[in-house]
Amino acid sequence: xxxxxxxxxxxxxxxxxxxxxxxxxxxxxxxxxxxxxxxxxxxxxxxxxxxxxxxxxxxxxxxxxxxxxxxxxxxxxxxxxxxxxxxxxxxxxxxxxxxxxxxxxxxxxxxxxxxxxxxxxxxxxxxxxxxxxxxxxxxxxxxxxxxxxxxxxxxxxxxxxxxxxxxxxxxxxxxxxxxxxxxxxxxxxxxxxxxxxxxxxxxxxxxxxxxxxxxxxxxxxxxxxxxxxxxxxxxxxxxxxxxxxxxxxxxxxxxxxxxxxxxxxxxxxxxxxxxxxxxxxxxxxxxxxxxx
Numbered sequence: 001x002x003x004x005x006x007x008x009x010x011x012x013x014x015x016x017x018x019x020x021x022x023x024x025x026x027x028x029x030x031x032x033x034x035x036x037x038x039x040x041x042x043x044x045x046x047x048x049x050x051x052x053x054x055x056x057x058x059x060x061x062x063x064x065x066x067x068x069x070x071x072x073x074x075x076x077x078x079x080x081x082x083x084x085x086x087x088x089x090x091x092x093x094x095x096x097x098x099x100x101x102x103x104x105x106x107x108x109x110x111x112x113x114x115x116x117x118x119x120x121x122x123x124x125x126x127x128x129x130x131x132x133x134x135x136x137x138x139x140x141x142x143x144x145x146x147x148x149x150x151x152x153x154x155x156x157x158x159x160x161x162x163x164x165x166x167x168x169x170x171x172x173x174x175x176x177x178x179x180x181x182x183x184x185x186x187x188x189x190x191x192x193x194x195x196x197x198x199x200x201x202x203x204x205x206x207x208x209x210x211x212x213x214x215x216x217x218x219x220x221x222x223x224x225x226x227x228x229x230x231x232x233x234x235x236x237x238x239x240x241x242x243x244x245x246x247x248x249x250x251x252x253x254x255x256x257x258x259x260x261x262x263x264x265x266x267x268x269x270x271x272x273x274x275x276x277x278x279x280x281x282x283x284x285x286x287x288x289x290x291x292x
Contacts, residue, residue: 052182063202069259102169116276118174222247223244223247
């Protein structure tokens with residue numbers, strides 16, 4: 001109901017803006033070089049073909065693979081283990097002031113000529129928090145009692161989320177600062193939108209893959225029926241018909257968490273220095289060649 005209500009408000013508001021707000025037809029001098037959507041996309045392709053930008057895009061598209069299991073699956077696993085959704089939602093409230101303050105604090109370190117250093121330094125801590133999240137999920141059923149969960153459990157979850165937010169915003173603000181630094185001033189809006197879109201995509205596609213891989217990586221056994229397995233949906237049905245039940249022997253989330261952290265540290269060791277080196281590229285490496 002909440003999502004339906006605000007979705008309706010959003011649709012109505014944006015529709016009214018589209019219908020009632022008129023463009024200013026007065027011609028004003030501007031430095032913007034793109035005239036329409038075709039020119040804009042042509043310009044985007046010319047930007048992305050530049051070696052420095054192309055390298056940045058490839059690296060940022062793979063940089064967040066190590067966080068995918070922790071970011072995308074942990075909350076769902078906590079709910080699966082019995083943590084009420086409304087309690088997890090309430091834990092997001094104290095995160096709001098932190099999310100407002102963090103960019104202000106972190107910007108002091110990213111405002112200089114090498115903002116990606118902050119990204120590089122925060123990355124191993126965020127990767128280790130992925131293992132801590134996996135431990136948190138494993139620990140959750142062990143502290144559960146009939147009345148729910150003790151207060152100290154929620155304190156631990158809150159602290160874990162707070163530490164995660166610190167590392168997340170350190171990396172996020174660093175990339176935003178770098179994008180602002182290298183964007184060509186004449187087409188800054190178009191340029192920054194491209195880089196930020198690629199950066200967002202670099203976080204979204206690994207999360208989608210991580211969600212999809214949880215089930216294939218999960219190992220289930222058929223308890224109560226001999227010579228039956230739960231390897232496939234059909235096998236699981238046969239197990240149930242034989243009087244057994246499928247029991248999880250190894251949760252794919254834990255397997256995925258370890259794999260992601262290993263891949264993340266591999267990226268940090270092998271590609272992280274190359275990512276930092278992009279800061280040493282001259283301004284000319286980021287300026288696109290424009291034709292009159």
